[in-house]
Amino acid sequence: MNEHIKPDQCQIQEALGTLVGKWKPIILLYLMKEGTQRFSELKREIPEITQKMLTKQLRELEAEGIVAREVYPEVPPKVEYSITEYGRDLQPILEAMHEWGEKHAQYKKENA
Amino acid sequence: MNEHIKPDQCQIQEALGTLVGKWKPIILLYLMKEGTQRFSELKREIPEITQKMLTKQLRELEAEGIVAREVYPEVPPKVEYSITEYGRDLQPILEAMHEWGEKHAQYKKENA
DNA sequence: CCCATAGGTATCATTGATGATACTACCTTA
């Protein structure tokens, strides 16, 4: 373990706080895989999410600088979301978690 | 992004579910850094946690196969916790999150 | 005889995250 990690003030919570939530990882994956998406596209791809939650999660990700929000002043409204360059830094972490998650799901099946 | 990641059934939640909680990362870091620890040692190192929560988190980590629990039939009781070999797989992920977390804390300070 | 110790459980209260549902603005098309 990296010597300078001080558990009592470590920054893992920072990353977790950004990623957790029932919907954030899946939203991020869609934006990373498919690129820029409209609000309604995301809603269609994740039908179980309520509008309220989708809005909330996107706003939080935006506040963290991970997602960019662009509003087109049209009628009907058009709002596009995309991953920022800064947000791309999360990709390796998400991938590592995905990989570990698969192994772990397997592990749990074996020890069920 | 890895092509075979299907957001709608991805395993990131699996990893997140294992790591989140107000106390799990810090518990894992202590066990990874300091090695085997007694219940009371962990409690001393994380004074703000209640016994109930410490017990609960440790039991959950044990159930996931990440932490090993060894009971010594003595009086007063002695119980030791350690990271399993399997649990070691999480170390790179925790480190990556820690690193990103530091950058992100910096980022937030600059954009405050 | 009584208390401290280690590692817990049991019970209740509180809080934050999530969900269901209804409502809005504005323009275009039928």
Add this chain to the structure above:
DNA sequence: TAAGGTAGTATCATCAATGATACCTATGGG
């Protein structure tokens, strides 16, 4: 004239996570 589409907000209800507090066990030491 009414309906439909987009991107939301507002309000209320519910549930899981966390916390505070008290209690339990057995034994060795004073």
